[in-house]
Amino acid sequence: MRQKxxxxxxxxxxxCVSATIASKTYDLAMLHVQYGxxxxxxxxxxxxxxxxxLGAQHTLVTNLDHLAKIGGSSLTDDSMExxxxxxxxxxxxxxxxPFRNAHLLAIATSWAEVLGAVxxxxxxVEEDSSGYPDCRRSFVEAYNSLIEAGxxxxxxxxxxxxxxxxxxxxxxxxxxxxxxxLHLTWSCYAAVDEACGHCDSCALRLRxxxxxxxxxxxxxxxxxxRTRYR
Amino acid sequence: MRQKxxxxxxxxxxxCVSATIASKTYDLAMLHVQYGxxxxxxxxxxxxxxxxxLGAQHTLVTNLDHLAKIGGSSLTDDSMExxxxxxxxxxxxxxxxPFRNAHLLAIATSWAEVLGAVxxxxxxVEEDSSGYPDCRRSFVEAYNSLIEAGxxxxxxxxxxxxxxxxxxxxxxxxxxxxxxxLHLTWSCYAAVDEACGHCDSCALRLRxxxxxxxxxxxxxxxxxxRTRYR
Numbered sequence: 001m002r003q004k005x006x007x008x009x010x011x012x013x014x015x016c017v018s019a020t021i022a023s024k025t026y027d028l029a030m031l032h033v034q035y036g037x038x039x040x041x042x043x044x045x046x047x048x049x050x051x052x053x054l055g056a057q058h059t060l061v062t063n064l065d066h067l068a069k070i071g072g073s074s075l076t077d078d079s080m081e082x083x084x085x086x087x088x089x090x091x092x093x094x095x096x097x098p099f100r101n102a103h104l105l106a107i108a109t110s111w112a113e114v115l116g117a118v119x120x121x122x123x124x125v126e127e128d129s130s131g132y133p134d135c136r137r138s139f140v141e142a143y144n145s146l147i148e149a150g151x152x153x154x155x156x157x158x159x160x161x162x163x164x165x166x167x168x169x170x171x172x173x174x175x176x177x178x179x180x181x182l183h184l185t186w187s188c189y190a191a192v193d194e195a196c197g198h199c200d201s202c203a204l205r206l207r208x209x210x211x212x213x214x215x216x217x218x219x220x221x222x223x224x225x226r227t228r229y230r
Numbered sequence: 231m232r233q234k235x236x237x238x239x240x241x242x243x244x245x246c247v248s249a250t251i252a253s254k255t256y257d258l259a260m261l262h263v264q265y266g267x268x269x270x271x272x273x274x275x276x277x278x279x280x281x282x283x284l285g286a287q288h289t290l291v292t293n294l295d296h297l298a299k300i301g302g303s304s305l306t307d308d309s310m311e312x313x314x315x316x317x318x319x320x321x322x323x324x325x326x327x328p329f330r331n332a333h334l335l336a337i338a339t340s341w342a343e344v345l346g347a348v349x350x351x352x353x354x355v356e357e358d359s360s361g362y363p364d365c366r367r368s369f370v371e372a373y374n375s376l377i378e379a380g381x382x383x384x385x386x387x388x389x390x391x392x393x394x395x396x397x398x399x400x401x402x403x404x405x406x407x408x409x410x411x412l413h414l415t416w417s418c419y420a421a422v423d424e425a426c427g428h429c430d431s432c433a434l435r436l437r438x439x440x441x442x443x444x445x446x447x448x449x450x451x452x453x454x455x456r457t458r459y460r
Contacts, residue, residue, distance in 0.1 A: 060299065062299060064294075067340065069290065069292060070290070070340050070341050070344055098344055098381065099340045099343060099380055102332075102336040102339065102376065102380055103333070106329060106332040107300075107333070109329045110297065110328040110329045110330070110332075110333070113329060114328055133379070133380050133381055133382060133383075134380040136380075139379040141379075142379040145372045146332065146369070146373060146376050147329075148372075149363070149366065149368045149372040150331065150332055150364040150366075150372070151363055152328075152363055153363075
């Protein structure tokens, strides 16, 4: 029997590739967290489609309403606008939910301890993370120390971040190489029918596909210039 | 103007004393988290009473439903019984919610970052913690490293655990010395009108008051032997 891995899956491209990598070695327990983001129903559909495609043994969908209550981010606070993408910016973007990944990894760790899973797959990407502090390798290393300190002595769970050193271009290439179901993913922060093509997330995705020399299988709003971000 | 501290407050005795200590130096932002535990409405009342008594500037009540979905603990899983207290036991008790404090500290950290608070007061107690791994000093130290790694460069938040080295007896004495509103607290895991007097939490509390030589101001079920745990 194979060991289990919990996979954090947003419904986006990075976690889809991360889940596909995990599925080569582990039985999958796929975890999706809603936190009041604008596009959460569309992301949930993408999650379910990807979990079914990869044959996940367990799925869990949870809700972190309090991130919306705490606010401080344009993803959850309707009074803040989602800014236009600026891939050269060095500031932390307004879509940053403070310390969000610590919440997601806490849920993953609790579930992994109950299931007896030995790995948590987390699709964080340092290079393309637009300055989110909780996507960095140093954060993941600190989290692994926290798990060791805060779980039962017989529990040994490690967070794996197979994409953390990759560019979006490399992630697209790896996804296609591994036959990851990229056609089922959803990345756009702003729209739910057709991707908007100009939020941070669309911009990073379009640039990744452009540089990888592949056509993105998802539909963009009419008039989207898929070569704008290169 | 005083700096702000986020205080994690369950409504129990330890966090009440921790909040009272924080109130001597900081403006209080008091945070209460419900996670599907049996006695959550009674604990919420205790939280609100304590926050009002201490003049908290901000309060936030949030809900972590997913801990109940994940299960694995008698506090949230109705199919598991709350075991009778056994203060000599070395096993981790069934009331353990796996990795619970990592969830609570994540919420506290996100809120502290948004509010500009510089401290998180957390009433963890290592000695009397009945073996919860996420109450240990090593866990808190690991969490402080995680906050430094996962928040904005200009954010510097530290978790303080003023009770971590204290026995319940010493906490009772400190609470009385500081005039903490112990009469407003609720500790019992099993009942909501009168404390049951025999769950783990009641046993630790009764033993603490007995050893401190004080009368516990809360009401226990008729026939409770307040000197049973010494």
